[in-house]
Structures are given as structure tokens and as C-alpha cells.
Amino acid sequence: MGAPKGEINAAGGRLGAFLAGGTASGRGxxxxxxxxxxxxxxxxxxxxxxxxxxxxxxxxxxVIILAWAFGGEIKGFQGVCPHTNAPLETADFDGEVLTCPLHNWTWDLRTGDPIHPQESRLAEYPVKIEDGVVYIDTDGVTPLLAER
Ligand code: FES
Incomplete structure (x- = not known):
């Protein structure tokens, strides 16, 4: 998977540590x-x-883009463009590729990886779906900005 392992693992690791017990037990x-x-x-x-x-x-x-790419799953990515921090509210999404309307930078929303230019990926937020409801964990996730 092309997702940012650090971000995904941070949430999974935190929950995993809690579930594994660690130093906590019983009521704690x-x-x-x-x-x-x-x-x-x-x-x-x-x-x-x-x-x-x-x-x-x-x-x-x-601000988060909740996207379901064709053949993929529902994912959450930063909702601001890494180029100028502009909201991606009016960005075009063809079911696979997200295009910023300001300068046409593109990303693959199956992974958040940049297509053109190969400048900056989109930060990904952990998403879970329970009982027909979508939840997002923002803890520790910061939108990424390009160098230029
Ligand atoms: S503001 Fe999005 S590509 Fe420039």
C-alpha cells in the first residue's frame, strides 16, 4: 500500500498498544x-x-477530502493543496486522479501520491467505518506543503 505508513501506523500502533494491554489492565x-x-x-x-x-x-x-477511488476504499486526505494551502473544495476528481483547479497539480487518490508534478504527496488520515458511519482520526496528522 502506498499510504504513509508512519501516519497509519501511528493510529494503529496507539490502538494496538492499548489493546495489547501494555501497563494498563482491568478498568484502566x-x-x-x-x-x-x-x-x-x-x-x-x-x-x-x-x-x-x-x-x-x-x-x-x-479540512479533509473523503474519497472513494474506483476499485479502492474510502480514504481521507488533506483538503488543502500542498502548493499554496488553497482549499481543494472545487478540485476535479475523475474517480482516480484529483486535479487542483488553480495550477493543475494532480494526485492519485488511491494512495495520495503526486502524479504531476512529483512535488508533494497528500497527507492521509486514518479512516474507519462502523455501523454505516465514517470516522476520521486527525491526531498527529498535519497537511503537507510542497517546497515551492
Ligand atoms: S494551488 Fe493547487 S496546484 Fe497550485
Whole structure:
């Protein structure tokens, strides 16, 4: 998977550490698991996201693109362009490629990797879906900016 392992693993690692018990046990472990789950913020119903489409959502003051690329799964990426930090609200998405309307930079929304230019990838947010609801974890994720 081309996703940023550090970001994904940070969330998984945190929850995994809680679930593994570590130093917590009994009542404390239950509270730790609850806190880990609470780091995910409810953003929308799953049935409002369609394959081949994207939408912008807000979670914990982060603007996030929620995209479901053809043949992929629902993923969350930074909703601001790495070029100028402009919102990607009016970006074009053809079901695979996201194009910023300002200077036509493009990214593959199956992975968040840049296509043209090969300047900066999009930061990815951990997403989970439970009982038809989409949740995003913003903890530790910062939108990426290009060097230029
Ligand atoms: S602001 Fe998005 S490509 Fe320039």
C-alpha cells in the first residue's frame, strides 16, 4: 500500500498498544481503549460517499477530502493543496486522479501520491467505518506543503 505508513501506523500502533494491554489492565485498560476510540471523529454517513467520487468534510478543524477511488476504499486526505494551502473544495476528481483547479497539480487518490508534478504527496488520515458511519482520526496528522 502506498499510504504513509508512519501516519497509519501511528493510529494503529496507539490502538494496538492499548489493546495489547501494555501497563494498563482491568478498568484502566477499558478507559484506555475508550480514549483511543474517541480520537476518531464522526464525519458523515457511509451512504453519502460514492465510489468514484469525493467530498470535503471537516474533522477537528481539519479540512479533509473523503474519497472513494474506483476499485479502492474510502480514504481521507488533506483538503488543502500542498502548493499554496488553497482549499481543494472545487478540485476535479475523475474517480482516480484529483486535479487542483488553480495550477493543475494532480494526485492519485488511491494512495495520495503526486502524479504531476512529483512535488508533494497528500497527507492521509486514518479512516474507519462502523455501523454505516465514517470516522476520521486527525491526531498527529498535519497537511503537507510542497517546497515551492
Ligand atoms: S494551488 Fe493547487 S496546484 Fe497550485
Amino acid at each position: 485498560a477499558t478507559a484506555d481503549i475508550r480514549r483511543a476510540r474517541d480520537m476518531f471523529t464522526r464525519v458523515c454517513k457511509e451512504d453519502t460517499v460514492f465510489e468514484g467520487e469525493m467530498r470535503l468534510v471537516i474533522a477537528d478543524s481539519h
